[in-house]
């Protein structure tokens with residue numbers, strides 16, 4: 094009789110697995126980076142204004158700088174103040190200075206009347222309407238004042254934030270660097286996308302699928318030029334190479350119980366395995382280890398398993414390295430359009446299309462959920478969560494679903510049972 098193969102690793106509930114990952118990872122050490130390179134990164138310092146913005150009272154329209162309380166509707170034009178220069182002009186009773194948008198307000202003036210509301214002839218301008226004090230003037234410090242925190246640590250840098258930093262003269266800022274992930278496909282049966290598979294071989298689709306998943310969320314990704322065969326020495330060499338210069342390594346394949354599943358023993362030898370099995374479907378053999386202080390995810394080889402595990406574990410882990418606080422996509426209650434079978438031993442992620450209708454949000458399955466069937470992910474916009482400990486779901490029942498086309502909104506892993514609050 095053949096001996097029964099049993100795993101050395103406990104089967105962790107999803108929540109415990111995530112907690113182990115979260116506590117092993119912290120944001121990458123901040124670097125001082127040029128403003129042109131920080132788009133999408135997380136600020137690692139508070140930015141305090143060293144200047145008022147705007148630094149001087151300025152016209153916000155083209156027109157005439159005047160004293161609003163002047164009684165006369167006619168003023169003698171004594172000069173012209175353009176933007177970019179501070180002339181020694183002053184406005185006194187009965188006079189006005191022609192002024193352009195962005196130009197400093199001359200001494201004495203308190204408002205600007207737009208050209209549209211005036212007529213100028215022979216050096217005299219006639220005001221066709223009254224002007225309020227402060228009209229069309231941006232006062233000193235309207236945006237922010239000296240000493241104010243204008244951006245706080247943890248802010249995600251987008252166009253507005255980077256514009257603000259530029260306005261303040263910060264040509265470099267402290268940010269958490271963009272995590273760089275190496276992707277390594279493993280399996281004797283794999284050839285590259287450019288090769289024609291021989292009998293028994295298949296094309297490596299995981300490398301490009303995982304590369305796309307990583308770059309789509311703004312991370313830097315590199316794939317190995319070739320899949321690595323199931324050979325301990327080749328795997329060790331490729332792993333060492335891939336780990337150098339990356340913040341994380343993601344492998345696919347070779348984490349199950351087969352004779353040629355060599356990733357777990359290799360990781361155990363080189364570092365520490367923190368997760369060896371998780372009670373999820375797909376993705377049971379998911380492996381997470383720390384080697385030389387760097388995280389390594391060993392994803393199962395089945396194309397759907399690897400992408401679902403990327404979505405559920407690798408993406409939030411990369412976000413954590415990047416310093417982002419929001420790790421989880423919206424998790425919402427949906428109504429099942431059809432019955433779903435579910436074994437209670439694992440938390441299952443079913444690919445679905447969620448659409449609003451009169452009942453709220455309704456979820457339709459994408460068909461056969463076999464973990465090799467990539468088409469079950471094509472067009473899906475949600476992962477339905479069928480929690481561990483629950484059985485089959487009749488049509489019309491309510492389950493929680495991650496909306497996989499929506500950006501992250503939550504710091505904490507959501508609760509997977511409808512109606513329950515964290």
Ligand code: AMP
Pocket residue numbers: 278279280282283295296297298299300345346347348349351392393394395396
């Ligand atoms: P494994 O996890 O190595 O047992 O592989 C599970 C299944 O996924 C097998 O049918 C493999 O042929 C397939 N597979 C493994 N790696 C890849 C890959 N990179 N691209 C496509 N299919 C793969």
Ligand code: MG
Pocket residue numbers: 279280281346347353394
């Ligand atoms: Mg394999």
